Amino acid sequence: MRSNVARGDYAGSAACAPCHADVTAAWERSPMHRMTRDARGADVRAPFDGTRWRFKDDVVTLDRRQDDRFVRLEVAGGDTRTYRVTRVIGGRTREDFAGVDVDRGGEELVLPVSYVLATASLRYKGYSVMVHERSSLRAGPAWSRTCIFCHNTVPELDRILGAIAGPKARAYQGEQVDRWLPADRRARVRVTDGDGFARAVAGETARLGEPGASSSGDPRVVAARGIEVVRASFGGAALVEVGIGCEACHGGSREHAADPRVRASLVPAAPWLDVSLPTPTRAAAVNRVCARCHQVLFSRYPFTWEGGRRDLGAGGSHINSGEARDFLLGGCAGAMSCTTCHDPHGADDPASLRALATLAGNAKCTGCHRELADRPRLHDHAHHDPDGPGGACIACHMPRKNMGLDGALARYHRIGSPTDPARVLGDRPLECALCHADRSVGALVDSMEKWWPVRYPRQRLVDLYGSLDANVIRATLALGKPHEQAVAIATLGEMRARDAAPMIARELTGPYPLVRDWARRALGSILGRCDVDLAADAATIARQGALCTTTPVSNPAVVPTADEDPED
Numbered sequence: 001m002r003s004n005v006a007r008g009d010y011a012g013s014a015a016c017a018p019c020h021a022d023v024t025a026a027w028e029r030s031p032m033h034r035m036t037r038d039a040r041g042a043d044v045r046a047p048f049d050g051t052r053w054r055f056k057d058d059v060v061t062l063d064r065r066q067d068d069r070f071v072r073l074e075v076a077g078g079d080t081r082t083y084r085v086t087r088v089i090g091g092r093t094r095e096d097f098a099g100v101d102v103d104r105g106g107e108e109l110v111l112p113v114s115y116v117l118a119t120a121s122l123r124y125k126g127y128s129v130m131v132h133e134r135s136s137l138r139a140g141p142a143w144s145r146t147c148i149f150c151h152n153t154v155p156e157l158d159r160i161l162g163a164i165a166g167p168k169a170r171a172y173q174g175e176q177v178d179r180w181l182p183a184d185r186r187a188r189v190r191v192t193d194g195d196g197f198a199r200a201v202a203g204e205t206a207r208l209g210e211p212g213a214s215s216s217g218d219p220r221v222v223a224a225r226g227i228e229v230v231r232a233s234f235g236g237a238a239l240v241e242v243g244i245g246c247e248a249c250h251g252g253s254r255e256h257a258a259d260p261r262v263r264a265s266l267v268p269a270a271p272w273l274d275v276s277l278p279t280p281t282r283a284a285a286v287n288r289v290c291a292r293c294h295q296v297l298f299s300r301y302p303f304t305w306e307g308g309r310r311d312l313g314a315g316g317s318h319i320n321s322g323e324a325r326d327f328l329l330g331g332c333a334g335a336m337s338c339t340t341c342h343d344p345h346g347a348d349d350p351a352s353l354r355a356l357a358t359l360a361g362n363a364k365c366t367g368c369h370r371e372l373a374d375r376p377r378l379h380d381h382a383h384h385d386p387d388g389p390g391g392a393c394i395a396c397h398m399p400r401k402n403m404g405l406d407g408a409l410a411r412y413h414r415i416g417s418p419t420d421p422a423r424v425l426g427d428r429p430l431e432c433a434l435c436h437a438d439r440s441v442g443a444l445v446d447s448m449e450k451w452w453p454v455r456y457p458r459q460r461l462v463d464l465y466g467s468l469d470a471n472v473i474r475a476t477l478a479l480g481k482p483h484e485q486a487v488a489i490a491t492l493g494e495m496r497a498r499d500a501a502p503m504i505a506r507e508l509t510g511p512y513p514l515v516r517d518w519a520r521r522a523l524g525s526i527l528g529r530c531d532v533d534l535a536a537d538a539a540t541i542a543r544q545g546a547l548c549t550t551t552p553v554s555n556p557a558v559v560p561t562a563d564e565d566p567e568d
Helices: 021-028 156-165 194-207 219-233 246-250 254-258 282-291 323-329 350-355 360-366 375-382 393-397 421-426 441-451 458-465 472-479 482-495 498-509 513-527 538-550
Strands: 036-038 051-055 058-065 068-075 079-089 094-101 105-110 113-116 121-124 188-191 273-276 400-403 409-411
Touching (some): 079 105, 156 188, 194 219, 282 323, 360 393, 400 482, 409 482, 421 458, 441 458, 441 472, 482 498, 482 513
Antiparallel strands (some): 068 079, 094 113, 113 121, 188 273
16 A cells, blocks of 8 residues: 555545445444544433532533533532533443533533443543542543544544654654553654655645645654644544544555555555564554554553553553553564454454453464463463463463453453563562462462572562561552552452451542542442442541441451462
8 A cells, every 4th residue: 555644545434335344334333433423413321311410519410402412510619611512432431521611612622520331320530540639520621632533533644743753752642652662662663755744744734724834854843843733733623534433443545445456554654654563463563553542641640560650661551441552562462463352343242252261262372372272281381270260371461450441350461471570579469369369478479489480589579568478469458559459459349358348448538539439349349338429528438438347238258269279
């Protein structure tokens, strides 16, 4: 394919349907395609029926008048604003909204309320990531500068400007992830024709309302000017397509649609551009397409897995939506693609996903690791019964330690080993404890050193957990960083560990509302019910949490046991 990045290279999803009818039909129904919808005519599950919801001293009202939906914000102190909803964002785990101030007009702003499908309840928008407590209901920021790139179809040219401008360029939504990868895993993006690139950028900036913003010269300077225009001027009218269309992943495919013999390319292509991947495989290309959006680099929470810090070099993400970038950091990114396990054109089948955590699911891995298709060799490798949960490859190599958007732990997609020193010594909890939650630090590390050629300094483990005799999960809750605590909270909730309820209840007033939500869910699992209004003030939350843990409950305490005992 000669070119697939400029606005004129895009044909729209409708052009794909004549040849790919089954795929496009499935795609039309998929959550991914419906990631952004025009509010008028959208199927919305949030209760726009006069429902009122209180956040501290503020009130939000969801209402509907004929074809329009409205969000009314009444902020303590007298400031009241009403927004007409223009966009519905998401729909697989929650619905978010953007809207315009009815009286003042202006930009489409992200509205400060989300509807969570799993709980059929409202919560403050933004509390699906690690942000600190908000004081009141406020609309903003502008939808066109925060959500638009990853939730819609845009020209790939606008995304690659950051890679061309270099590391000193201003950050902007939608930029490529390579600066957050190790040097040997970054793609090389090189301009081979400066004048051709400048003309392409000039055409795009003119379309965004800034004619003459780009001229010939150093490609880095041209790209930096282009970024400024994209940051300031890219809005809803500039979209190639509302929602995720076919070309959001496949790139501009006008040439392919006109002549199917021209193969579409997942790698950006233009006469003035050379892009080379560190591993030139189709799997690597697929994974980079997914990582355009599934990267979670917008979060300001400073910590990552493996003991990293986001401001020094983003490591593994602790929440959903970073899976693809995490996968690029792992051991299989050149040989296995996201689509090995996930349906790229529709909703994943839950039964198929569950099967991945079984012996049968190991077939996804044994295509390369053929020796482990042999049951005795798998037993020797895993030190677990091949027919048990510990015999599944993903049990150890993709542990459930990420905060899923649906409130359940999800798998960490940076494929590696629980024995990696960075994982054992860089963060909590020891990943073996996610299944063997009754074990102490010393017991688990002794087993790891017995089975594999690894050694770990005991003092570092004492620094992390307080003692080698400490229970890994409970020590993580007591001493861990907030994202580590969330994993411990969820694990104890799944165990229904009654004795841990008071420790978990203390996190109901912690600094991160997302962790508070996980604590409330865990207490509900443990106690049978825990009525805590996390939108109330801190004193009310603390009082309700204390009431939860002191009120007798009908379900007995469950003695924590491992899912499967390691073999001696």
